[in-house]
Structures are given as C-alpha cells and as structure tokens.
Amino acid sequence: MSQYILETEDVEYEYPDKTRALQGISLGIQKGKKIVVMGPNGAGKSTLFLHFNGILKPKKGRVFFDGKQVEYNRRYLTQLRKKVGIVFQDPDTQIFAGTVFQEVSFGPMNLKLEADEVKNRVNKAMADAGVCDLAQKPTHLLSYGQKKRVCIAGVLAMEPEVIIFDEPTAYLDPKHSHILLGTLDELHQSGKQVIVSTHDPDLAYSWADYVLIIKDGKLLEAGSAEKVFMDDEILKQADLKKPLLLEISEVLQQKGIVGKKYPKTVEELKGIL
Amino acid sequence: MLLDGFAYSNRLRNIHPGEKMAFSLITMVIGFFPSIYSCGLIILIIAAAVILIGKVPVKTYLRLMLLPVFFLVASLLPILINTGVNPDSTLIYFIFFKSTIGITYNSLIKSGLLFMRSMALVSCLYFISLTTPILDIIAVMKKLKLPDILIDLMFLVYRQLFVMMDTAESIYVAQNARLGYATFSSGINSLGRLVSYLIIKSCSDAQRLYTALVSRGYEGELKVLEPSYNTSIKNIILIAAIDTVLLIIALKTGGTIK
Numbered sequence: 010m011s012q013y014i015l016e017t018e019d020v021e022y023e024y025p026d027k028t029r030a031l032q033g034i035s036l037g038i039q040k041g042k043k044i045v046v047m048g049p050n051g052a053g054k055s056t057l058f059l060h061f062n063g064i065l066k067p068k069k070g071r072v073f074f075d076g077k078q079v080e081y082n083r084r085y086l087t088q089l090r091k092k093v094g095i096v097f098q099d100p101d102t103q104i105f106a107g108t109v110f111q112e113v114s115f116g117p118m119n120l121k122l123e124a125d126e127v128k129n130r131v132n133k134a135m136a137d138a139g140v141c142d143l144a145q146k147p148t149h150l151l152s153y154g155q156k157k158r159v160c161i162a163g164v165l166a167m168e169p170e171v172i173i174f175d176e177p178t179a180y181l182d183p184k185h186s187h188i189l190l191g192t193l194d195e196l197h198q199s200g201k202q203v204i205v206s207t208h209d210p211d212l213a214y215s216w217a218d219y220v221l222i223i224k225d226g227k228l229l230e231a232g233s234a235e236k237v238f239m240d241d242e243i244l245k246q247a248d249l250k251k252p253l254l255l256e257i258s259e260v261l262q263q264k265g266i267v268g269k270k271y272p273k274t275v276e277e278l279k280g281i282l
Numbered sequence: 283m284l285l286d287g288f289a290y291s292n293r294l295r296n297i298h299p300g301e302k303m304a305f306s307l308i309t310m311v312i313g314f315f316p317s318i319y320s321c322g323l324i325i326l327i328i329a330a331a332v333i334l335i336g337k338v339p340v341k342t343y344l345r346l347m348l349l350p351v352f353f354l355v356a357s358l359l360p361i362l363i364n365t366g367v368n369p370d371s372t373l374i375y376f377i378f379f380k381s382t383i384g385i386t387y388n389s390l391i392k393s394g395l396l397f398m399r400s401m402a403l404v405s406c407l408y409f410i411s412l413t414t415p416i417l418d419i420i421a422v423m424k425k426l427k428l429p430d431i432l433i434d435l436m437f438l439v440y441r442q443l444f445v446m447m448d449t450a451e452s453i454y455v456a457q458n459a460r461l462g463y464a465t466f467s468s469g470i471n472s473l474g475r476l477v478s479y480l481i482i483k484s485c486s487d488a489q490r491l492y493t494a495l496v497s498r499g500y501e502g503e504l505k506v507l508e509p510s511y512n513t514s515i516k517n518i519i520l521i522a523a524i525d526t527v528l529l530i531i532a533l534k535t536g537g538t539i540k
Binding site for chain 2 (some may be wrong): 047057062064081087090091095097100101102103104105106107108110111112114115116117118119120124127128131145146147149150163164167267
C-alpha cells in the first residue's frame with residue numbers, strides 16, 4: 010500500500026496543437042487528505058486530471074494509482090475510471106441524457122450492473138447530491154446549480170474512490186457554493202478521496218488539508234494550506250492572492266493581539282479573539 | 283418547444299408511452315378511412331383526451347389545431363373550386379370569360395372529407411407530441427429493437443438541440459447588445475458569424491462531451507436505465523374499445539366518395 014492514491018512522475022504532455030500543457034510534473038495525492046489544486050488558467054490542471062483517469066496518456070513519465078503504474082489497456086482503464094471519477098467544469102458538455110434519472114444511470118449501466126442495483130445506486134447518488142426531486146425532470150429545464158449537482162450525482166453513482174472536481178464553484182452563487190462545499194465535506198467524511206481545483210484562495214485555505222500549486226505545467230509548490238499560503242514568494246509567482254483570513258491573522262499576530270494561531274474559518278477567528 | 287413543455291407537464295405523462303403510441307397509431311390508420319363521422323369523432327375524442335384529461339389549455343390546443351388549417355385551406359381551394367364545370371351540377375358558379383368556375387357538390391364533399399381526414403390525422407400526431415416526451419418515444423423505439431445508432435443519435439440530438447439553442451440565444455443577445463443587428467447588412471453579417479461560431483462550438487463541445495462520457499465508462503454504447511411504466515389493462519381495454527367503435531363507424535359510413 011502506498012501513501013499516495015495518485016502519483017505522477019515527470020509527466021509530460023503535449024496537445025496536438027503543440028501546447029505543452031504538462032512539462033515534467035511530479036506530485037503525489039496523499040490518501041485521506043482534502044486536496045486542492047490551484048494555478049492560473051492554462052497551468053495544466055485539467056490536463057493533469059485527465060491523466061488521473063487515463064483519458065490522456067503521458068508523452069513521457071509515469072502515472073501511478075495506489076502505488077501501481079497505470080496501464081493503458083482497455084481492461085485496466087475501465088477499472089481506473091470506475092475508481093477515479095471527474096466532475097467537469099461545464100455541466101452542459103457532460104450531461105447528454107434527457108432526464109436526470111437517465112443521466113445518473115449512465116455510469117452504473119456502464120459498470121454492467123443489474124437493473125435493480127443500478128436503480129439503487131442512482132437513487133442513493135441522487136439523494137447524496139440533493140437532486141432526488143428532479144429525477145424525472147428533463148435536463149434542459151434545470152438551473153445551472155441543479156445541472157452541476159446532477160453531474161456530481163452522475164459520478165457518485167459509480168461509487169468511485171477518488172472524485173475530482175474541476176472548478177466546482179465556478180459560476181455558482183454563494184448559497185449553492187456553500188451547499189456544494191458541504192457536499193464535498195460529506196464525501197470526504199464518508200471516506201472518499203476528494204480533489205478540487207479552484208481559483209479561490211479563501212476557499213482553498215479554509216477547506217484544504219493539502220494544497221498543490223501548478224504553474225506552466227510544473228508543480229510550483231505543495232504542502233499544507235498554511236505553509237503554502239504563508240510563502241509570499243510562491244504566491245507572487247503563482248499570481249495568487251493571500252487568503253483574507255490568513256492575512257488578518259498575520260496582522261493580528263504582528264500587533265501581538267493573538268498568538269501563533271491560524272484560524273481556518275471566521276468562527277474560529279472569532280473564537281480566538 | 284412549446285409542445286415539449288406540455289409533453290412533460292401534462293396529466294397523461296405517466297401513462298405507458300407504448301399505450302399512447304399504439305392508440306395514436308391505430309387511430310391514425312382508422313383516420314385514413316374516408317368517413318366524415320369517424321374522422322369527426324377522432325378529432326373530438328382526442329381533443330377531449332388532451333384538454334380534459336391531459337389538462338392542456340383549450341386556447342393552446344385550438345391555436346395548435348389552427349396551424350395546419352392555414353396550409354390545408356390553401357391546398358383545398360384547387361380541389362374545391364373547379365373550372366369548366368357543368369352549370370347544372372354546380373352549387374355556386376360564375377362565368378369567367380368563356381369558362382365556368384364553381385364549386386360542385388362533389389368537390390365540396392371531396393374537400394370537406396379531405397379536411398376532416400387531415401385534421402383527424404393531425405389530432406393523432408398532436409396527441410403524441412402533447413402527451414409523450416421524445417425520450418419516452420425513444421424508449422419505446424428501443425423496445426421495438428430499432429437500430430442502436432438511430433436511437434443513440436436521436437437521444438443525443440434531442441439534448442444537444444437545447445444546448446445549442448441556449449448558446450445561440452446568448453450569442454444573439456451579445457451581438458444585439460453591440461448593435462449587431464442594427465441594419466440589415468450588419469444583421470446578415472452577425473447571423474453568419476453566429477452560425478459559424480455555433481458549428482465550431484459544437485465540435486469542441488462534442489469533444490468535451492466525449493471526454494466526459496469516456497470518464498464514466500463509455501465504450502461505444504449509450505446505455506441508460508429507462509424509466510419503467512406500468513402497463514394498464516384498463517387503458518388497453520379502453521383503447522381497444524374506442525378504436526373498435528371508430529373502426530366500425532368508419533367501415534359503415536366510409537366510402538361515400540367513388
């Protein structure tokens with residue numbers, strides 16, 4: 010057993026249009042941690058994720074799942090995709106079915122399960138994603154937030170070990186972002202490995218155990234949220250803003266108001282004060 | 283798209299789509315019999331089913347029925363009005379230069395019958411489109427073992443239509459906001475750009491959709507769990523009864539035209 014669920018080793022990838030999306034990236038996703046991947050647009054986050062479930066094959070380097078090197082044959086990839094699910098950014102380019110129920114049933118049907126088992130899984134996934142009441146609704150009548158949750162249900166129904174969310178809070182209103190974060194926490198608590206990419210440093214800081222920063226197809230920095238966000242040099246290189254809470258607590262520390270504590274939520278900060 | 287909305291919200295939605303399609307198709311065949319009575323009955327029965335049971339608003343239904351009427355009237359006129367008719371057997375006629383133009387008893391019956399038959403068949407089609415979502419129809423086609431490629435295509439096209447319409451609409455609004463349709467020539471220009479962008483966008487969307495599908499184990503076959511509907515003996519008996527009565531009426535009264 011490896012301590013990493015997913016690992017890359019000097020992975021390089023170039024798109025057909027010669028964009029060098031990954032330029033020798035080496036990183037490890039530690040088991041059981043809430044992982045956030047950050048980096049400017051075009052840094053290679055999405056390309057990296059597509060390597061995690063074997064959609065893309067590295068031009069150079071190796072990808073490991075649970076300590077074993079990923080093989081690019083049909084049988085292995087089927088197994089890998091069963092274990093690693095990706096919720097893509099734009100729900101309109103992943104919802105293909107007419108009704109929510111049909112959409113969510115697609116994954117489990119591909120796992121060649123019995124109809125009853127598929128039904129159970131679909132119902133459970135829809136309950137977990139909070140879209141039960143939409144089951145027979147046509148997908149084109151859903152709101153953006155609902156579509157997003159349907160996509161999550163579609164991945165949950167396959168019961169993967171790892172779920173990757175590519176910018177899950179993009180375009181979501183604050184209320185739905187909040188609900189979504191709650192869902193991510195529940196998934197984490199139920200033992201799933203959750204990996205999230207985001208541009209929001211506040212979200213990353215308060216949610217993540219471990220932050221990976223990617224730039225120009227390479228790993229720029231990796232470490233605990235506190236460690237990464239306290240490194241001003243790294244933040245500057247990655248064009249990232251310091252999380253507001255961290256900035257506040259640093260000011261409070263300089264003024265000697267609080268000790269060396271790093272609150273992750275507003276409630277924690279209030280508690281310290 | 284109006285029809286699509288009713289297909290989902292009407293009260294007949296949860297009836298087995300196979301039953302609805304069978305009713306519509308059998309009734310349609312009966313509608314081919316040239317009988318003014320059976321055709322009239324079909325129009326009434328379906329209107330009653332859609333409006334009273336399906337709860338589609340009367341106004342909407344009438345407006346929908348009016349659509350084919352315009353086309354029909356245009357094509358019925360040449361059948362109704364004949365030239366060179368014999369004034370003795372003509373109901374109304376007038377002389378235009380040296381030929382008589384008028385409506386004969388025969389042409390009146392003929393066009394009236396054609397009108398009723400067309401409306402009866404249109405009613406059957408509306409019955410299906412107002413009560414049964416496309417996806418249910420596709421599910422029935424699947425059960426009937428139609429080729430997978432056809433069914434998958436229908437399935438994808440149906441969904442992508444809405445995605446594309448949304449995209450087209452937002453581009454149109456964005457163009458309009460920048461006066462893209464202020465003059466006729468700029469409008470043509472903008473429309474051209476809109477269409478070409480839609481094609482490019484569709485291609486890249488297709489690629490992304492494919493990636494998303496493969497991520498969920500797609501291996502060349504779009505398999506989804508079809509919703510299960512309960513077959514109702516009551517409905518089947520009702521359909522059989524209505525259609526038998528219609529058929530008897532059609533056979534007894536049909537064939538008034540030689």
